[in-house]
Amino acid sequence: MHDLAARVLRVLDPEDAHGVTLKGLEMGLGPRAGRDDPILATTLAGLALPNCVGLAPGFDKNAQVFGPMLAAGFGFVECGTVTPLPQAGNPRPRLFRLTEDQGVINRMGFNNQGLEPFAARLGKRGPGVIGANIGANKDAEDRIGDYVTGLTRLWGLASYFTINISSPNTPGLRALQTKAALEELLGRLAETRDRLPAEGKVPMFLKVAPDLEAGEVEAIVETVIANGLNGIIVSNTTIGRPDLRSSHAGETGGLSGAPLKALAQQMMGEFHAATAGRVALIGAGGIASGADAYARIRAGACAVQLYSAMVFGGPGLVQRIKADLAQRLRADGFANVAAAVGANR
Secondary structure (H helix, E strand, O other): OHHHHHHHHOOOOHHHHHHHHHHHHHOOOOOOOOOOOHHHOEEEOOEEEOOOEEEOOOOOOOOOOHHHHHHOOOOEEEEEEEOOOOEOOOOOOOEEEEHHHOEEEEOOOOOEOOHHHHHHHHOOOOOOOEEEEEOOOOOOOOHHHHHHHHHHHHOOOOOEEEEEOOOOOOOOHHHHHOHHHHHHHHHHHHHHHHHOOHHHOOOEEEEEOOOOOOOHHHHHHHHHHHOOOOEEEEOOOEOOOOOOOOOOOOOOOEEEEHHHHHHHHHHHHHHHHHHOOOOEEEEEOOOOOHHHHHHHHHHOOOEEEEOHHHHHHOOOHHHHHHHHHHHHHHHOOOOOHHHHOOOOO
């Protein structure tokens, strides 16, 4: 029934369909998963997950439906990106389905309601691992200060934090990935973290773009480790354009879904080689099946995230991915997810 509803929603404008979906979930109309297969349980930077398949940010920007998405079968949910002040984002249309390519282009521009509603909802959360993806307002004079504000306001409310410097839709944001800028950003965040109450300390991850130059992977890894972050999410959307068939292929913005898979898989291998197990890696980008999740885990991911694939696979996709992944783990003799991490090396 839920997958049928997803097919019906695909006749609507993508952003309108997303809004209808959120309203339905808030009304309790979402799917409910059963108990997870024990083989999928894992630990991510000290966080105990019932399964290793998470919901990527962008779906629940304002922390409205993390409970229903956990109930639908995700092992963890990342909300956001949230900025200190509310902002409308870029003009519509700004979200495009590439049906022929099983991909999505977005140029949303961090549209969200701001920190205060986000914090209020997180403050009422129940059990489960809920992450907060924090960003900077487009017109901020001190963008690094915006990340510090987000971390400080949400301290003690989230299970983990993701520092998002890799969206292509906020002009200049990806410049924070350069070595000097990243050292300043992560240094200020580390100082802030160390001043905040110890009881609120949770893992911090950095989310990176897949469009990196030679040498940038190693520089990012060393800066992350030097500042005591716990992991790296590989990767955000790409500004590249592989061969695409859709009529929307020429739209500007970040490309996600199936066309991103090969690049994200390659970048996972590069980050795994550079980290050598020193920090956790989370795989995102183009994951739409158990085979995709398994390949990313074998390349070095401790856990995976998806979002765009649900546009085409419906809400039942997460259950299908988990069932297939469990079968693949057992077929290859792995006792659990952790045993398969980096098996390709």
